[in-house]
Amino acid sequence: MYTGDTADIKKMNRKALLEIVRYHGPISQPEIYNMTNITPTTILSLLEELKSDNLIFQHDTSYRPDGITKSGRPPKYFSLNKNGKFVLGISVSNNIWEYTVVNLANEICLSKTCKVENNDPIKQIEDCKKVIKEVLKEFDIDHIGISVPGVVDEEKGMIIDGNSVLRGLPLKYLINREIKIPVVVVHNTLALSVCEFLIGEHALTDNVLYIYISEGVGAGMIFNGKAYSGADNYAGELGSTIINPGSNKSVTLNSFISNKAVVNFMKNNFDVDEDKLDIDYALKMLPKDQTLKNFVRRGAGYLGKVLFNLTLLLNPNIIVISGKICYYNDFINVVKSSLNSTESELKSTVTKNLKITESSFKNKENSEALAGAVYALSELDVLPDIKIEDHLKHSSLLSL
Secondary structure, eight states: OOOOOHHHHHHHHHHHHHHHHHHHOSEEHHHHHHHBSOOHHHHHHHHHHHHHTTSEEEOOTTOOTTSOOOSSSOOOEEEEOTTSOEEEEEEEETTEEEEEEEETTOOEEEEEEEEOOOOOHHHHHHHHHHHHHHHHHHOOEEEEEEEESSEEETTTTEEEESSOTTTTSOHHHHHHTTSOSOEEEEEHHHHHHHHHHHHSTTTTOSSEEEEEESSSEEEEEEETTEEEOOTTSOTTOGGGOBSSTTSSSOOBTHHHHSHHHHHHHHHHHSOOOGGGOSHHHHHHHGGGOHHHHHHHHHHHHHHHHHHHHHHHHHOOSEEEEESGGGGSTTHHHHHHHHHHHSOOTTHHHHHTTOEEEEOTTTTSTTHHHHHHHHHHHHHTTOSOSSOGGGOSSBTTOOOO
16 A cells, blocks of 8 residues: 655646546546545545646536536536647757657647757857747747757756767756746657657556667666666666677777768768768668678677667566667667577576567657657656556555
8 A cells, every 4th residue: 555645645646637637538527536546525626736737627517528418416527738738849969959849638739940050059059049939939838858969967957978069068057047947958868768658659668678879879768667867867878888898999889880880881981972971871872782781780780689688687578779770671670680599598588578669759750859848748747657548446546
């Protein structure tokens, strides 16, 4: 039985009621009572609180979901107020700033991409603030989530390590001092893993290992339904894993399957105009050139071995692999083959129920900005942490 204090119980019940209304609305107070162990008085009190916070709304007293009028005192019906709050997600990478506005129903209300024409970080931040001000003319934003590459100090809101012109700048402070809205700066892979966990195809799978392949290889981890970022919030730098221990020269995973590694391989082995050489060009060439294909397959094989070791250590339910290179039609199959071919006495045990799949958002425009927005929603504490659909009788929910 849950033995937390009154404030914890109230918070848990409030969040559960919000999710019941989200997934089952329009829903009446008596129907909520039949789904929970919460008293009618407590239900009414929490519903009124959710209404005052613009998270839900009450239908007109004449409203009936089935259209049938019944005798007796009419019940009150409630639905999610999906436009009661908006958050803004921003992603920063390679002189591209992306912006996505999301509402309480996780619907994308605005999506915008801005190409930056200069490398002056202060100018980039000033341009970002201009875009935010334009967004604020249309949406009442409650929170801003900024998804960035590199090692992040969330408390200071800055990139403290990595290949970014914003490195060392207090990004959170520079935006927040002029735009008085709460800002969180988060590692892009952690944001993507939270996004996958909360609203992806495998939402609320308890243990998720999320691999994001971009300029480097990052890992986002969900353990027992909670995002894990390590003692100093620096966990997840998977690309620095050494894949040739014992040799004279250390080689890391980043040397084979990052976007940078593929581009550098082409630069060193092909006669290509460097002005048009980027990961998109490399991926167009990939099906046509066996040498490049072998290089990428080798990297996928190394990733499979690393993921097998992580599976032994972490025992995830699912491994999600994301990034442009992994959508090359053979990449994930090579990863799976490499993982499954690894010899270990525990292999059949730890991989028996393991799923390896692509990201739910691989075709979603501005996915990193979307992840920043969803991370911001999680900071507002308005997203689920239990599966309402699987627990129609909430024995874990207590009356105050």
